[in-house]
Amino acid sequence: MTISVEKTPVPLAILISGRGSNMRAIGEAVAEGRVRGVVRVVVSNRADAAGLEWARQEGIETLVLPHQEAPTRDDYDRTLVDALKARGVRLVCLAGFMRLLGPRFCEAFPLAVLNVHPSLLPSFPGAGAQAQALEHGVKVSGVTVHFVTPELDAGPIVQQASVPVRDDDTCETLSARILVEEHRVYPEAIQRVIAGDWRVTGRRVVRAS
Ligand code: GAR
Numbered sequence: 001m002t003i004s005v006e007k008t009p010v011p012l013a014i015l016i017s018g019r020g021s022n023m024r025a026i027g028e029a030v031a032e033g034r035v036r037g038v039v040r041v042v043v044s045n046r047a048d049a050a051g052l053e054w055a056r057q058e059g060i061e062t063l064v065l066p067h068q069e070a071p072t073r074d075d076y077d078r079t080l081v082d083a084l085k086a087r088g089v090r091l092v093c094l095a096g097f098m099r100l101l102g103p104r105f106c107e108a109f110p111l112a113v114l115n116v117h118p119s120l121l122p123s124f125p126g127a128g129a130q131a132q133a134l135e136h137g138v139k140v141s142g143v144t145v146h147f148v149t150p151e152l153d154a155g156p157i158v159q160q161a162s163v164p165v166r167d168d169d170t171c172e173t174l175s176a177r178i179l180v181e182e183h184r185v186y187p188e189a190i191q192r193v194i195a196g197d198w199r200v201t202g203r204r205v206v207r208a209s
Contacts, residue, residue: 009038010194013089015097016044020051021179022095022116022186027058029187036194040087043080045099061087067099077105084109093190094148098127103150111200113148114193116186118178120144120160125153130175139165141174143181145189147205156205158198159189 012030014023023042029035042055043063055062063083070076081104084092094101094115106113119129121144124136133141142162147155161181165174192198199208 009036010090011040011088012037012190013084013087013092014039014042014055015092015094016042016049016051017046017098018049018051018096020049020054020095022182023051023093024054025183026093026095026187026190027054027060029191035187035191037091037190040089041084043083045097051096073100073102074104077102077108081105081108091190091193092148093186095186100152101148101150106148106150111147114158114186114190115146115148115153115155116182117144117146117153118175118182120162121146121153121157130178131171133165134169134171134174141165141178143178143185145186147200156200156203158192158205159185161185 014026016023026035027039030037030039039060041061041063042052043065044052045065045067047064047066052062065079065083067076070079085108090112092109092113094113101113117129119133120140120142123138124132130141140162142160144157145159146153146157149155163177163181197208198205
């Protein structure tokens with residue numbers, strides 16, 4: 001892993017599809033020096049993603065790349081890779097980006113794509129993780145930050161945090177409790193990856209030293 005030894009801030013891309021609250025949490029952590037990175041570009045696959053407005057106000061470059069315009073997933077991945085490489089991006093942070101990225105993308109950024117997911121993976125991958133947790137009746141759920149591989153929500157886990165599931169929870173209340181932890185854990189995990197004292201052994205992300 002080489003992004004770690006950089007003395008200069010690591011160029012980041014943040015990919016969103018919606019409101020972008022995790023993107024803001026990362027942006028704030030960068031501004032406060034808790035993440036030693038610089039947000040080079042915010043990419044959305046949806047022109048109406050609310051988060052784009054925040055990025056524009058912050059003076060961060062925004063790109064809208066609608067996935068419907070790409071004939072295949074591979075074509076979309078190629079467009080995305082080209083756009084990020086052209087901007088010198090070293091670490092890609094998915095923040096509510098609701099598109100599966102294929103092998104082409106993952107191979108272009110090996111162990112350099114992170115995702116935040118609102119459950120304790122491997123439980124409840126995919127869409128509606130909080131509703132899945134409520135439906136299943138678990139008493140604890142949480143957040144997972146993991147490396148992205150072509151298999152949905154299945155890459156090596158960098159960091160997790162748990163929250164209780166309460167008897168009177170609705171999808172909204174549980175999601176809100178998890179989101180607080182997402183905003184705390186995701187910047188921490190990004191900085192851990194940037195700092196570089198880690199290696200992947202099997203599925204495990206462990207300290208290198
Ligand atoms: C977050 O809860 C994130 O964990 C989830 O979408 C939400 C995006 O919110 N992502 C997934 O479910 C990915 N499988 P945000 O746009 O406010 O960051």
